[in-house]
Amino acid sequence: MKNKWTIIPASLLLLTGCAQEQNKATEPEQSNEQSTGQTETATNANESGQSESGTTESSNQEEPLSAEEQKHAALIEALPEDASSTDWNLILVNRENPLPEGYETNLVEVEPQKEIDERIVEPFQNWVAAAKEAGYQLYFASGYRSVERQQNNYDRSVNNYMKEGYSEAEAIEKTEEYIAVPRSSEHHTGLAVDIVDQEWIASGKGLIPEYDTQPSQHWLEETMADYGFILRYPEGTSDLTGINYESWHFRYVGKENAQYIVEQGLVLEQYIELLKERETSTQE
Numbered sequence: 001m002k003n004k005w006t007i008i009p010a011s012l013l014l015l016t017g018c019a020q021e022q023n024k025a026t027e028p029e030q031s032n033e034q035s036t037g038q039t040e041t042a043t044n045a046n047e048s049g050q051s052e053s054g055t056t057e058s059s060n061q062e063e064p065l066s067a068e069e070q071k072h073a074a075l076i077e078a079l080p081e082d083a084s085s086t087d088w089n090l091i092l093v094n095r096e097n098p099l100p101e102g103y104e105t106n107l108v109e110v111e112p113q114k115e116i117d118e119r120i121v122e123p124f125q126n127w128v129a130a131a132k133e134a135g136y137q138l139y140f141a142s143g144y145r146s147v148e149r150q151q152n153n154y155d156r157s158v159n160n161y162m163k164e165g166y167s168e169a170e171a172i173e174k175t176e177e178y179i180a181v182p183r184s185s186e187h188h189t190g191l192a193v194d195i196v197d198q199e200w201i202a203s204g205k206g207l208i209p210e211y212d213t214q215p216s217q218h219w220l221e222e223t224m225a226d227y228g229f230i231l232r233y234p235e236g237t238s239d240l241t242g243i244n245y246e247s248w249h250f251r252y253v254g255k256e257n258a259q260y261i262v263e264q265g266l267v268l269e270q271y272i273e274l275l276k277e278r279e280t281s282t283q284e
Contacts, residue, residue, distance in 0.1 A: 075264060076278050080256045085275040088119070089228075089254045091189055092272055095242050098183040099147070105190040107144055116143040117190035120228070120252040124193065127227040136216040139201045141194040141248065145187035154179050177244045186232065191252045193229075195220065209235075212247035224250060225258040230268065237267050 065073065083090070093099050107115040116124060131138050145153075157179050161171035179185075186192035194207055197216040211217050221231055232251040233243045253261065253268065261271050 076274055076281075078260070078264075079274060079278055080260055083257055083260075083275055085272050085279060087254070087257075089191065089252060090257065090268070090272060090275075091191070092268060093184060093186050093189055094269070095181055095184045099185075099188045103188070105144065105188075107190055110143070111140055114140055114143050115190065116193065117252075120191060123227045123229075123252065123255075127223070127229065130223065130227075131216070131219065134219055136219055137198040138216070139196050139198050141196060141201075141207060142187065143193050144190040145185060147182050147188060150180065150185050150187065151182040154182055178246065180243065186249075186251055192232065193250050193252075194248050195250060196248050207246070207248050209245050209247050217247055220250070225255070225262045228252050228255040228258050230258050230261050232268065234267065240267050240269050 106118045108118040108121050109115050110121060110125065128138055128140075154175060157175040158168070158171045161174045162168060166174060180187075196205075196207065196211050197214060200211060200214055200216070205211070224230060229250045229252055231247070232249050233241050233246040235245040235247075238244050251268065257271065260266075261268070266274075
C-alpha cells in the first residue's frame, strides 16, 4: 500500500519555517496591541451596554401589587364619588376623636324627651314606619345625649360595679366596654339611635347583645342602609371601634355611604380612612 503523504525534503522545511518566522517578526507590534485593545473595548462596551440596559429595564418595571394591595386599591376606586371625610354625617366621635369644642346640634324632639339631629328626622321616621308595616313595633331607647348626661351614666355605672366588689380600675374597665367616656360618645352628635322592639322591652330585657336573636333586629340590619344607617359597633370589631358589640346602636351616615360600608363590611373608622387616603392622593 502506497503512503499517501508526500515526503518534503528537510532543507525545504527549514527554509519555509525561517520564512514564516521572518514574516512574523516583521509584523508591527502595534497591530497586536490595537487588535487586543479593540477586543477589550468591544467587550467592555458590550458588558457596559448590557449592564445599563439591564438597569434601565429593571427601573422601568413596577413591582406587581399583592392581592391585599389590589383589594385595597379596589376599595378606594369604588368609594362614592362625592363623599368627603369632612361631611357632617361622617363626623367621627370616639376616644381618639372626642366631640369638637363648640360643636352645635340642631335637635328635634321625635318622642317625649328623645331628640335627634333635625337632618335625620325624615329618614329615621320613614325607617320606623317601614318597620311597623313589616310587623315590628320599635322602641326608641335613646337618641341625643348631652355630655353631662353621659358623665352621669358613666359615673353611675362605675359606682354600681364597685358596689358589686370590683376595684375602681376594674369598674372603669367594665363600664367602658359599653359606655363611652364623656365627649367620646356618638350620642352627643344627635346622629346615633338605640333601637330595640317593644316586645323585647316588655320581656324585661334591655340593651344587650342578645337582642340580635330577634327577627326585628335582623330586619333592622337588612334595611338600615336603605335609610342611611349602619350598625355602628358590629360583632368582632372592638379593636377598631373601641366599643364592644352593640346590636341595638345604629348611626346615620347617609344612604350612599351606608350602602358602601355595608357592602364592603367596614366600620366607620375604616371608611373615613379610605376617604382620607383618596383625598391625600388627589392633592399630590
